[in-house]
Amino acid sequence: MVTLAALNIYPVKSCRGIEMESAVLTAAGLEHDREWMVVRSGGRFLTQREAPRLACVEVALHASALQLSAAGAGTVTAPLALAGRRVEVSVWGDRCAALDQGDEVAGWLAALLGSDVRLVRFDPSHRRASDAEWTGEVEALNRFSDGFPLLAISRASLEDLNARLPEPLPMNRFRPNLVLDGLEPYGEDRMPDLVTDGVRLRRVKPCARCVITTTDQATGQVAGEEPLRTLKRYRWDPSLRGVTFGQNVIVVEGAGRTLRRGQSFRLGR
Numbered sequence: 467m468v469t470l471a472a473l474n475i476y477p478v479k480s481c482r483g484i485e486m487e488s489a490v491l492t493a494a495g496l497e498h499d500r501e502w503m504v505v506r507s508g509g510r511f512l513t514q515r516e517a518p519r520l521a522c523v524e525v526a527l528h529a530s531a532l533q534l535s536a537a538g539a540g541t542v543t544a545p546l547a548l549a550g551r552r553v554e555v556s557v558w559g560d561r562c563a564a565l566d567q568g569d570e571v572a573g574w575l576a577a578l579l580g581s582d583v584r585l586v587r588f589d590p591s592h593r594r595a596s597d598a599e600w601t602g603e604v605e606a607l608n609r610f611s612d613g614f615p616l617l618a619i620s621r622a623s624l625e626d627l628n629a630r631l632p633e634p635l636p637m638n639r640f641r642p643n644l645v646l647d648g649l650e651p652y653g654e655d656r657m658p659d660l661v662t663d664g665v666r667l668r669r670v671k672p673c674a675r676c677v678i679t680t681t682d683q684a685t686g687q688v689a690g691e692e693p694l695r696t697l698k699r700y701r702w703d704p705s706l707r708g709v710t711f712g713q714n715v716i717v718v719e720g721a722g723r724t725l726r727r728g729q730s731f732r733l734g735r
Contacts, residue, residue, distance in 0.1 A: 468660060470729045471621055472637070472645035475499040477532060478585070479557075479610045480513040481523040482683070483641060486727070491665060493721040494607040495615030496643055498527060500588075502544075502567070503610040504575060507582045509555035509564075511610070514678045514686075517579055522686040534571065542574035544585065555586050557610050563592035596716060600671040606716035614714035617673055618644040618654055623711065626651035630696050638683045639693065640675070642712055644725075654713045660731040665720030667731075674708035 476483040479500045490497040504512045504520065514520050526533040528546070535541040550565030564586035566572075572584040588594075588609040596606040596614050608615040619642040628634035637645060644667075646654065660667040675694065682689045697709040 468648040468731045471647040473727050477525050479503040480520040488726040500610040505555050511557040518681045519686040521683045542571050544571045563589035616715040617642045618715045619712040620646045620649040620654050622651045639679050658733040661734045662731045666718040667715050668718050669713040671714040672710035673712040674706045
């Protein structure tokens with residue numbers, strides 16, 4: 467039996483996450499996860515890879531608004547109701563329809579980051595599918611995630627990695643949606659489907675890690691070469707040409723169901 471030890475959403479891509487007690491599962495992952503994104507002029511996505519300070523942007527979801535805040539910068543809100551000028555944006559190789567969230571939040575982000583940026587929201591009328599090479603017969607939808615709707619990591623994997631590092635790191639360096647208990651270290655690499663109450667989640671691809679893992683998520687400062695240096699010693703995947711930690715997961719069944727922290731899954735096919 468596998469237990470959901472923690473449940474996280476990241477409403478604005480590359481900004482701080484929110485630890486949830488429960489979250490509604492949709493065909494494209496957890497509700498509101500990576501639903502908003504910061505883009506440069508021209509609509510190209512911006513992440514902590516280029517702007518580590520995004521890690522300092524705290525995000526809150528209220529009944530009628532998305533709220534952003536940062537130390538010394540105050541707060542700004544965008545309506546939770548779907549609204550905004552329709553624009554086209556890019557995330558990796560995909561062109562996506564989005565809704566511009568207006569000048570006020572754009573100005574707040576531009577002042578914080580020191581560059582011309584805007585906030586956009588994923589247009590739910592647009593269908594962005596994950597790569598069928600990995601998902602097979604399942605059309606796995608996602609919003610502004612890098613490529614798949616969910617990321618799962620076992621707590622045992624982080625404990626094993628931390629035993630190899632000069633200084634232990636918190637799980638937030640890896641920004642998972644699902645933190646799992648009940649697996650051996652890297653057991654998620656071989657994990658069958660996670661099944662519970664009409665929900666079926668399937669791992670489809672190892673998560674190749676990037677320089678975001680070297681950014682302290684509390685300060686927005688790049689903190690050296692770890693964990694990538696250590697992971698390269700024993701987690702190098704030649705087929706992906708990178709180090710892997712965690713598994714990308716898709717929703718096979720269960721859109722509309724609610725996941726809860728502490729919930730148990732059985733492993734099955």
